Amino acid sequence: MESPFVSSHPEILSLRFWCLVLLVFTFTLLLKIFSQSQNTTEESKKGRLPPGPKPWPIVGNLPEMITSKSTFRWIQKLMNDFRTDIACIRLGNVHVITVSCPEIAREFLIKQDVVFASRPTNWSSEYVSLGYLATLLSPYGEQWKKMKRVVTNEMVSPLKHQWLYGKRVEEADNLVRYVYNKCKNGGLVDVREAGQQYGGNVIRKLVFNRRYFGKGREDGGPGFEELEHVEAIFTVLKYLFGFSISDFMPCLRGLNLDGGVRELKKAVNILKKYHDPIIEERIQQWNNGRKTSKEDLLDILISLKDADNSALLTIEEIKAQIVVIIFFRAPLVAQ
Numbered sequence: 001m002e003s004p005f006v007s008s009h010p011e012i013l014s015l016r017f018w019c020l021v022l023l024v025f026t027f028t029l030l031l032k033i034f035s036q037s038q039n040t041t042e043e044s045k046k047g048r049l050p051p052g053p054k055p056w057p058i059v060g061n062l063p064e065m066i067t068s069k070s071t072f073r074w075i076q077k078l079m080n081d082f083r084t085d086i087a088c089i090r091l092g093n094v095h096v097i098t099v100s101c102p103e104i105a106r107e108f109l110i111k112q113d114v115v116f117a118s119r120p121t122n123w124s125s126e127y128v129s130l131g132y133l134a135t136l137l138s139p140y141g142e143q144w145k146k147m148k149r150v151v152t153n154e155m156v157s158p159l160k161h162q163w164l165y166g167k168r169v170e171e172a173d174n175l176v177r178y179v180y181n182k183c184k185n186g187g188l189v190d191v192r193e194a195g196q197q198y199g200g201n202v203i204r205k206l207v208f209n210r211r212y213f214g215k216g217r218e219d220g221g222p223g224f225e226e227l228e229h230v231e232a233i234f235t236v237l238k239y240l241f242g243f244s245i246s247d248f249m250p251c252l253r254g255l256n257l258d259g260g261v262r263e264l265k266k267a268v269n270i271l272k273k274y275h276d277p278i279i280e281e282r283i284q285q286w287n288n289g290r291k292t293s294k295e296d297l298l299d300i301l302i303s304l305k306d307a308d309n310s311a312l313l314t315i316e317e318i319k320a321q322i323v324v325i326i327f328f329r330a331p332l333v334a335q
Helices: 010-046 062-067 071-082 102-111 123-128 142-155 158-163 165-184 191-208 224-239 261-288 297-303 315-334
Strands: 086-091 094-099
Touching: 062 071, 062 086, 071 086, 094 102, 123 261, 123 315, 142 297, 142 315, 158 165, 165 191, 191 224, 191 297, 191 315, 224 261, 224 315, 261 297, 261 315, 297 315
Parallel strands: none
Antiparallel strands: 086 094
């Protein structure tokens, strides 16, 4: 006997199917309308975003930016087309706000600086700073405050600047000797290379109290180790804060779509190859009591104490801060 609740008649089955489809469609439509109304309510509470191009689903405006020959010209053209001094461009899930008006820029940088003081998180700065342990690259937070106090009070004060004056003069004298020896022997002086190596010598002297990682050269010029070290510094600077799709779409991390991940890792490993053994040996010397006097910036970082007379910085924090000091100050000295 056929159940009164189940029918095998084709017309009835078809009617039930379309009723189910209509019900699902209606439910989906109502859910979408409700979601949009919620988003509109949230936007009205937070304030509307500045005008900008309509984004694609998931990827935002990444396709247009990537295909443009010049990113900043593309952004400027967008702002001109929208006739606005402030625009919003969505890259992946990140809203990028661009400003071309000095008054609005002052609002960001001066009046609302507490809100916008933090640095954006990205893969390159996280990797270089060993997980945001050093200042300059870290987002605003307790770690940033801690390292800022260390740098401001202990490393860049006028007293420390004067304390390291003799090391800078020593490297300036070595540069003059190197140029003199090159000219005396009838050789040409590559001013750019000499400037870069002078910057590398100065920062190595200030941080590690040494000019060379290897034997160096008798004429005062760099050896293979110093050439490799300086090249690694400029490689890091080349890719640090460079545009990376994975910063806006984290699911793509590890695919090396931008081509700079491998080069950045290689350069950082070169820096670690030269820095880490010196840092670890110096820490051991302080712990064993074989070293008690400060001679360079590394000694300052190692000898810092907290309220309990324990080491203020961990070995990872010291390594991260040394890397940041090296690749930010050496190019500045060389310029």
